Amino acid sequence: MAVQLRLLGYTVQIDEAVVYGSSLSNFMREVATADRVLMIVDENYVDRADNLPGSGVAIENRWIREAVDQKPESWLSVLFVDNAQCRLPAWMADKRPKGFDFNSRPDLGQFPGIEQLDDLWRWIEGLPADKAHALPPAVLRERAARIERIDVVGDPANYANPTLRGRVTFQYGDHLHYTVGHGEYQFNVAFSEHSGDSVYMYSDKGLKAVGLIPNTSLDTFAFETFLRPARAVTPAVGQKVVLMNQIGALCVMTIEAVQPEINDASHTPAAVTFAYEILVGR
Known part of the structure; x- marks a missing residue:
C-alpha cells in the first residue's frame, strides 16, 4: 500500500x-x-x-x-x-x-x-x-x-561528451542540442533534417559563428577564415564544419553519416554521426 x-x-x-x-x-x-x-x-x-x-x-x-x-x-x-x-x-x-x-x-x-x-x-x-x-x-x-x-530522454547526460575529441551518433529529434567539450572549450550544436545525406547545423544554441570548410582545405590555421555569423550551414556526409563558441575557441566537426527519419511499421529516428576535435590552444 x-x-x-x-x-x-x-x-x-x-x-x-x-x-x-x-x-x-x-x-x-x-x-x-x-x-x-x-x-x-x-x-x-x-x-x-x-x-x-x-x-x-x-x-x-x-x-x-x-x-x-x-x-x-x-x-x-x-x-x-x-x-x-x-x-x-x-x-x-x-x-x-x-x-x-x-x-x-x-x-x-x-x-x-x-x-x-x-x-x-x-x-x-x-x-x-x-x-x-x-x-x-x-x-x-x-x-x-x-x-x-x-x-530521461531529455537528461543532459544523454547528449553531452566532455572530452576534447570523439565520435558521436546523435538522435537529434529527441534533444535540443548536443554538447561537446567543457568549460571554455564547450560547444552546443543543434541539427535538423535537410536531405538524405545532409543536415542543417545551427549556431543559435550558444555558438558565435559556424562555417563550412571546403574539402580542399587541410590547413587548420585557415579554418577560422570560413566562419560566418550565419544561423545555419548544411554540411553533407564527408564535409567538415568549423565552430566558434562565445569566447572564441574553435572546434572542427566532420559529418560521417546521416540517417533521415523513417516512419513506418518500424520507426527509425533521425540521427547524425559526426567526429569532432576541439582545437586546444587556438
Missing part, C-alpha cells in the same frame, strides 16, 4: 519502517502532523487496541485519540483487512471515520484492487465520492511514467 501511494507522489510514513526496539514516539509525532492518517485495521489490531494497553497498537491509538479532536473530520480513516465485520477499536465507536473495505472474499472471488485504491486516492485528495469527473490512479501513474520517460 505504501509503495502504491509513493508511486502516486505522496510522502508516506509507516510504522513498519520504525527500527525494531525503537521508541514509537518520534513516529507518532509525525503522525500527529500528517495531512492524512490511515489505520490498517484487522481483527488482531482491534483486540490489541482494546485489551493490551502496553502494546504498540494501544500506544499509537492513544496518540491518535489525543490528536483527532483537533483535526478535520477527513484527517483519519480506516482500512479494513481480514476484518469481515469491519470492527473498530472501542474508542472509535462514536467517531464514525470513513472506512475502506479491503477484505478479501475468496469464496466469492472478491479481492481488493484498483477500485479500492481509487477510493483511497480520492479521500487523500479530498475529492467527492461522485466519480463523474474522476481520474483514476492508474491513469495518473501512466502519465507520471510518460513524463519520466521524456525527462
